[in-house]
Amino acid sequence: MLDIIIYNGTVITMEGEGVGAIPNGAVGIKGNLIEVVGETSEVLQDYKAHRYVDAHRKVVMPGLIDAHIHSGIALLRGLSQDTDNWMEKGLWPFHKVLTPEDRVAGSLVNIIEGLKAGTTTFCDYDEPMREIVKNHAMLGTRARVTEMVNELPDDLSDVKVGELYTFDSAIGQRKLKENIALLEEWHGKENGRITCLLGPQGPDMMSKELLLEVKELANKYDTSIHMHVAQGDREINQMIKRYGKRSIQFLEELNYLDERLMAVHLTEATREETHVLGRSGAAMILCSGSIGIIDGIVPPAAEFLEVSNRLALGSDQAPGNNCNNMFNEMKFTAILNKCKVKDPRVFPSWKVLRMATIDSAKAIGLGHEIGSLRKGKKADVIIVDFDSPNLVPIIQEPIRNIIPNLIYSAKGSEVEAVIIDGQFVMENRVVLTVNEKQAVRKAHEAAAELAERAKASFHKIDTPIANMMKDGYL
Template sequence: MKVDFIIQNTFVMTMEGNGVGMIENGAIAIKGNTIEAVGTTDEIRRDYSAEEVINGENKLVMPGLIDAHIHTGIGILRGVSQDIHNWMQEGLWPFMKHVTPEDNVKGSMMNIIEGIKAGTTTFCDYDGNMNDIVENYVMVGARARVAELVNEIPNDIGDVPVGELYPFHSEIGERKLQNNIRLIENWHGAENGRITCMLGPHGPDMMSLELMQEMKGLAEMYDTKLHMHVAQGDREIDQMIKRYGKRSIAFLDDIGYLNDRLLAVHLTEATKEETQLVAKRGASMINCSGSIGIIDGIVPPILEFLEAGGVAALGSDQAPGNNCNNMFNEMKFVSILNKAKRQDPSVFPAHLSLRLATIESAKAIGLADEVGSLRAGKKADLLLVDLQEPSLSPVITDPIRNIVPNLVYSAKGSEVESVMIDGQFIMRDKQLLTVNEKEVIAIAQEAANSISEKAKGDIHPNSPLIKRMEAGEL
């Protein structure tokens, strides 16, 4: 049978089964936008011929990585709010109030390129202005599962003193909800199914009960998921107790939110019992170790969630808090931080991190029938990784194979040589084929310069960031 591509003489990590599904001297056949077959090189070459045969010697073919929670629209503010308390109010908001929708799009494209170069093929993007940001995914050729960030809070929320209740404005919520509905109706299933949509309630503390219930009903009507921050910080818990007399997870359980439609992001402040309840109810957890570690100095309870039988995924979150939108970074962080938390080097093994960035993530976000592993019939979203990079060398296969731990504990993402999405190479030999990377970065830099100039008057002179600048620490 004739196919478009055969990649042969390579290591193929399928992520099928309970482990990583490694095939040595493997091969994969691709026809159109789907995987035709996976097997040994001898098997594939016996049954298939191809328009192009790629020699994968000294390389690894693996599923594309899935970033299950990312806000690409604020990529324009990378690194402006690190190493402080109240990172949002004191660090982020003085800049955020000057970010225009056009700036969101410019920063988003830079973030997407960063992710692709480090092997991300599916982005669960969750941000405002998504009806414009989604065009970036069309242009680049990436897979995206997008949601509009819906809340009822004004743009100057950063001016509300810490501890005071957020003001809700129903007209703001209605406008953002209509944007989310328009996103679904215009984009769900677009680009040959490469773009799909969800609903994006910001968090239980950011909107009224009435709006949350309306979005729950819409998720059922559109048969999609709810991508939502849950127990993401002490600010949220404080708001919920003051407004409803209940912590977030108990409140969400009461209103019927804890089910398999919910992607519960962070669970930073969840107790063990709350974490177990979310897992028991069938909601998925998205863990962002890098972001929460930097912002809050906390290790989220993903290990407890998994032990309770929950389905979990990894995300990189946002560049102002995490700095780095790189899923290799997240795989390493989640494993090391949980080993340290438990004081047990045997917990959270490398293969678990890989599964949480591929097949388990696909299950969590509702795309397991399409992506997350390499098998016949699934979409051809895959990476070629150069095993001859110093960080992945030497390759040892006997008596112990070292590829998996090196991918998690050593790889930086720069080892990704080529990226295929939906059967098309969008990066090959480390060169992006669909957009001009240097031009994108230059455009984003110009926008960041303008935002920074406008933000000067909004940063309090006693800000710890200003003091660090004056001390020569930044």
């Protein structure tokens, strides 16, 4: 006897080389695992269940994976857009008044946002992660979490652009100890839903000695390293000034380039550098929406795919991307890369869907557990309602239009139900594990207090968006 049978839907398994579509398919779940995937008639004939879910005119597919998100800075959404220096001039003046409590309150709403748009797995990369991770535990999401480790002082708002950062080894050791404590307390918890990584923020934000210590710890704990790499001209400038080398060359010499590394962005990586990283076995995490808004750049994902398929998509963070919605990310990725090379054939919808499901699962080291619908894998499943006007009609042949419409038409609001680890976490668009309205209210209250604290230094902020505000345009 199964716990759940979802039937009569278009099942997108993501098995094989493409999307593995079953036009009238069914998925059977027992406990936290998928027991059967197949034609509806065969599954209903061979299995019984405690609960049946009719998915007529709906798509049943693996949960989406957000391979890179900073959920703890969600309260800074919309405060540093349309500027020529997003991090130093835009983010840092507000970042310095962001409290740990603000981070946790914003994180909860941020994760709910992603969950309601079909994200079941989050690679959350922030601080204080030992508190933020409790949001994932409470919500029921799957998470690959890490504390973000650097040696930078808390207040960087007065650092001049281009000035070499000052490192404080005591800060680095404190943050590294937090990362180790996270690993020892949370790795494998919540029935295995929570797993932990090591999280150096970037090669420009910590000493060579601390980077080497992190590498040793990754080997000791047999875990991956989640790190920004070549994420902007600011980073490259810091690396050249400090070491006389660009980021990827520097990391290669430190033996960082291997299958443990999840390299985020590669915004400033050259074609040759991208190939070096891809051939090493390292994964690339592409955040198209964030980098498009922050830098107006399309990272070298196409170049990476020339040598490796370990490419995943991430939404990054609310103050850069403004939304944490993987449907949005898939659409951005497809369109921006088509525009970059002036070829509509590149980054086809089926390939981009793989980047948010099975290819992403492989890139973050969970391909054996999630990312596709197959007997024995974890039951992370979403149901998308194709009665939404923007997804009508459903055509199966001579051309199946479902996958292009998922990528180019869906908004995320069409996700009707989310199952994670065999449990309904959202049903009929209602999150079942937390009080969403209460979480939103607390985030609003925390943001109001944060904004009040930031007013004192607002006159010092000189960015396009700040000047638009002062001039009355916003």
